[in-house]
Amino acid sequence: MPKITFIKVDGERVETDAKVGNTVMEVAKELDLPMLAACGGALACATCQVVVDEEWYEKTGEVSEDEEDLLDTAHDLTPTSRLCCQIPITDDLDGLVVSLTPMG
Amino acid sequence: MTKQTTHTTDVAIIGAGPVGLFSVFQCGMLKMSTHVIDALPATGGQCTALYPEKPIFDIPASPNITGADLIERLEEQIKPFNPVFHLDQQVVALENQSGNWHLTTAAGLTVSAKAVIIAAGAGAFGPNKPPLADIEKYENKTVHYLIQNRELFRDQRIVIAGGGDSAVDWALALADIAAETYVVHRRERFRALPESVAQMHALAEQGKIELVIPYQLASLEGKGDQLSAVHVKTLKGEDRRLEADHLLSFFGLVNKLGPINDWGLDVHNGLIIVEPTTCATSVDGIFAVGDIAGYPHKLKLILSGFSEVAQAAHAAFRVVHPDEALHFEHSTSSGIPTL
Known part of the structure; x- marks a missing residue:
């Protein structure tokens, strides 16, 4: 299973084995990490915002226009900010590192 | 505000979405009176505000029902229990005063209740x-x-x-x-x-x-x-x-727990933590149901919210009527009680 590392706001690193087919948001919620993900992955909010490690950004795939629209309502964006409900886990993402953002 | 009004009821329900509305029903079946408060100007919560025309497919015995129709039917179902609605006013404070819960709204209204059911969904809508x-x-x-x-x-x-x-x-x-x-x-x-x-x-x-x-x-x-x-x-x-x-x-708008964060409840990742068989929160006499209630493996479904309401109403009865016998009855036997 692909390994994914979450970096919490306080710097703590949480590494886990993730199932292919889940999204990064689902993995974070399963681990009960501090993330609202209020709409549960319906692309209706921006509360699962993460910053993808620069090395991995390209591999997380294209950002859809709907995701861009929701990122418009997010704050403190970086060049590699994503909504992690829109990142499906694949074998290519083995080693992925994402940083969590503060909960509103 | 012009004058201070205090209402008295058995159970105060925060949130008039589908789960809040069904709380009126389950409380009513146990002959508990209810007042319902919501920040939005209309009942129905997200069903009305976000997706009135969208079909919902997972309501038992309704193969396909729109958000608006679901709310209309729930309102019909709870009518016999004469719930009192206070809409367009967020609950800003919740305090215990000599055993009763006093809820104060942004419009200056006070509701005094023996028990509180929080069915506030994702929280009140406010600016992002x-x-x-x-x-x-x-x-x-x-x-x-x-x-x-x-x-x-x-x-x-x-x-x-x-x-x-x-x-x-x-x-x-x-x-x-x-x-x-x-x-x-x-x-x-x-x-x-x-x-x-x-x-x-x-x-x-x-x-x-x-x-x-x-x-x-x-x-x-x-x-x-x-x-x-x-x-x-x-x-x-x-x-x-x-x-x-x-x-x-x-x-745009976002949902925020807002004042709910200040009521001393155990809140984790935006959810009020409850004991799932009673929906009791960490504070005696306060229950949480629907999307805002959290427990392991929680599914944020209207379906789950309806079930939680039944659990919460039975648990709330013991708070509202501590000395009265509670009988479990099917609606086929009890019929619709009059309050």
Whole structure:
């Protein structure tokens, strides 16, 4: 299973084995990490915002226009900010590192 | 507010979405009276506010029902129990006064109840505020999330932030009266009516407004509640200082727990933690049901909310009537009781 590392706001690193087919948001919620993900992955909010490690950004795939629209309502964006409900886990993402953002 | 009104009831229900409405039913079946309070002006919560026309497929015995129809049917189902609604007013305070819960709303109303069921969904709707240091001190004076009087901006230097309809519409509406109009957005594309976006670009070409793209808000500068400049930056770290008297921030609405965070309840990742067989929160006499209630493997379904309400109503009965016998009855035996 692909390994994914979450970096919490306080710097703590949480590494886990993730199932292919889940999204990064689902993995974070399963681990009960501090993330609202209020709409549960319906692309209706921006509360699962993460910053993808620069090395991995390209591999997380294209950002859809709907995701861009929701990122418009997010704050403190970086060049590699994503909504992690829109990142499906694949074998290519083995080693992925994402940083969590503060909960509103 | 004109006068202080206090209502007394067995159970106060916070939230008039589908799960809040069904709380009236389950309490009513146990002959408990209810008052329902909601921040929105209409019943139905997200079903009414966000998806009235969308079909829902997972309500038992309703293969396909719209959000609006579901709410209409729930209202019909709870009618016999004469619930009292207090809409368009958020609950701002919840205090225990000699054994009873006193809920105070933003409209100054008080409801006194023996038990409280929180069915507040994702929380009350409010403006999505940018996380800028000290923004609160400018709010409603020189930082605005809602515009009530455009004259306020005559001959003023304004920064409009956001990329949706509100940002574009207000840029068009204020360009002529404001001294300077800046529109700050993080990318070229705007999520707004194409004709309006075209008009905005035309105004920009005429020099009537300035599009500050691709920038995000970075910080505010000012004295007291008077803004003097808005600092913005690009993803590459380029800074600009826009001298401004007002910031109009349009990032849409978000759900916030708001005051619920201050009631001493065990809250985790935006959910009120409950014991799932009773939906009891960490505070005696307060129950939470529906999307706002959290426990292991929780499914945020209307279906689950309905079941939680039945559990919560039976548990609340023991709080409302501690000395009375509680009988479990099927509705086929009991019928619809009169209150």
